[in-house]
Amino acid sequence: MCGIAALWRPACAPDPNPALIASVQSMMRARGPDDAGHRWLDDGHLGLVATRLAIVDRTAPAGPYESNCRRYVAAVAGELYNAPSLRRDLEAAGVHPKTHCDTELVVHLLAHEGVDGWSRMRGEFAVLAWDRHERTLLALRDPAGVRPLYEARVGDALWLASEGKVLLEHAGLSRRLSRRYIEGPLFGVFTGDTHPFDGVRPLRPGVVTRYRDAQPPQEHPLRAPSPSTSARPSAEALAEALADSVALRVPSEVSWTVAFSGGLDSGLVAACVAEAPGASLTTLRFPDAAEDEGDAARANAAALRLPLHEVPVERGALIGALEPAMRASERIFANSHGPARYLLAEHIAHAGHRVVLTGEGSDEWFGGYALFWNEAQLRRGGETAAARVEAGRGMVEGALARRIGTLGYPSFFEQRAERAQRSIARLLRHPPARDPRARLCDALRGSLGADAFDTTRAASVLQLHDYLIPCLGEAVEMAHGLEGRPVFLDAALRALATQLCEEDLLDLTAPASHGTKVLLRQASRRLLPPDFEQPPKHPFIGPTWRRCFEHPAGRALFDTWTDPARVKSAGVFQPQPIEMLRRGIEAGMPWTHPLDRLAGLVVGTHLLMDTFQLEGPYA
DSSP states (O other): OEEEEEEEOTTSOOOOOHHHHHHHHHHTTTTOBSEEEEEEEGGGTEEEEEEEOOOSSTTSOOOOEEOTTSSEEEEEEEEETTHHHHHHHHHHTTOOOSSSOGGGHHHHHHHHHGGGGGGGOOEEEEEEEEETTTTEEEEEEOTTOOSOOEEEEETTEEEEESSHHHHHHHSOOOOBBOHHHHTTGGGTOOOSSOOSBTTOEEOOTTEEEEEOTTSOOEEEEOOOOOOSOSSOOOHHHHHHHHHHHHHHHSOSSSOEEEEOOSSHHHHHHHHHTTTSTTOOEEEEEOTTOTTOOHHHHHHHHHHHTOOEEEEEOOHHHHHHHHHHHHHHHOSOOSSTHHHHHHHHHHHHHHTTOSEEEEOTTHHHHTTOSHHHHHHHHHHTTOOOHHHHHHHTTTSOTTOOOSOOOTTSSOOHHHHHHHHHHHHHHHHBSSOOSSOHHHHHHHHTTTTBTBOHHHHHHHHHHHHIIIIIHHHHSHHHHHTTTOEEEEGGGOHHHHHHHHTOOHHHHOOTTSOTTTSSSHHHHHHHHHHSOTTOOOOOOOOOOOSOHHHHHHSHHHHHHHHHHTOHHHHHHHTSBOHHHHHHHHHHHHTTOOOOHHHHHHHHHHHHHHHHHHHTTOBOTTO
16 A cells, blocks of 8 residues: 655646655655655656555555556556456566566556556556646546545646645645535535545546646546356355455465454454464454443454454543544544544554455445345335334434435435434534535435435445545554555455345345345355354444543543634534533433434534644635
8 A cells, every 4th residue: 555646737837846745755654654756747747756555566666657658657556456467468468567566557557458457457546647648647546435535726736645634735725624524424424525624525436537737627437347247146156256355355475464343244354364374353342331342253253263362442542542543534533433443553553464454345335234124124114113223323323214205215314414404504603505415316316216225325335435434444544554455345346246136135034133234144154164153233333422521531622622612713513502512411411322423523523623723614
């Protein structure tokens, strides 16, 4: 994994500024601690930066790399797991890379096959490539949306970087909290086009963006991989694809581990590496907290006969990690799972590992959330109070009812957006500039007309891109120079998942806790030992904000960022409901889930603004 950046000022005087390059490289040093490089191109109008975390061919330079024909220069972040086969194809065509580094192949594929060659890359990556002949800058994120790439435009200058904070510091942006962010993702409405920093935009995964002079950028989706067969995938085929995805991601040159909760997803990853030399598992523990899953992890690690390293995290440590985790992710956390995963990554990196295999993406692509099951029940006329609550556990409890809205079926994500509309009107200084439901429907426009299950899957993938990957995965891992490799986001597994329908993945005769990911559960019988216990499915959550804020350091944090003077000066929230929150907590008011969510939201928003020195969105 690496960090990349580009500054292009096509209409300005050339300014190859070495101090600027050094500053950008310094800001991305955690992403690329082993080497850094840059090139000034387009007669000094374009600066291209690369930093490198060395995993494959550890002596290779960071780049940027140049094609043999000298037409293209590319900076690349990430890993290509099918690099050996790509290299053989290129060499057979007479193309001979200068190093054994996998990311050098990206520029040669572009030169030999055009951008269609990039569709053959199997991995997680971000690319910035300069075409000298066309005077065009190309940008690409992997289709799974794992590796980030952000854009900012100020005047005639175009900035692109792996981290939004690089753009905030160097692109000349107004340091302002984004109104689109607080009226969307902050309240659980994810649309894939928003960042907390005003003026910063994430590029769309799986889309090649072409920038040419002052023209509007053009977007061209990568060609999607074709399914290997037209037949409906079987549990055996899924088990084989999963084992292949894991095998591709086990590195041979550096130490690695598996992030292990003891549940089905991480258990399947662990089962696939059980015979690999040096395999180990690492799990989080929350002592004396209901969210602790350590006993299940310990029992299932024993069933797999793999060593388990436990990382106990106390409430004080979670509070201490909140600001650095927020700085890394550039997001506001729904609960304490963000700082918890930051501390897990820190421990894994300090143990000497450079790679961690994870189970992210399984719930989204293989229908693992209870909301899939509950929506299907409602569409068929079934409904229970327990089901409605379970559909929103860890997000917004009870956000699913029989109501049919704009999407044409009872949708958890649409009803959560409806709740967001009411919360914004009650809590923020101004009503939303646009109805969150309309924003969600716009983001799902490409999925509308598909069946309800696929539309909900598309909405859950937006949540994965916008929140779960930066808050629980890539960003908090890379803060410690640790490369996360999410097994279930492999291109072949995602292609297989798109062939599966609701009937393949949901069992509506079973309870919601065991009626999801049916085909994956069937595949698990071929991979997991018989004494592996599959606990009921629920999202990964850390201790509640209430428990964190009961700790002395947490209470000090809460008092600081809900202080009436600070609330007023920040200019985000209406003072009255926040003051009611403070007084209620001081009076011993019971902490409901919505109250817990609100307390974390207020503290998190003000802490993010302070961390990055942001003005309020209405300034």
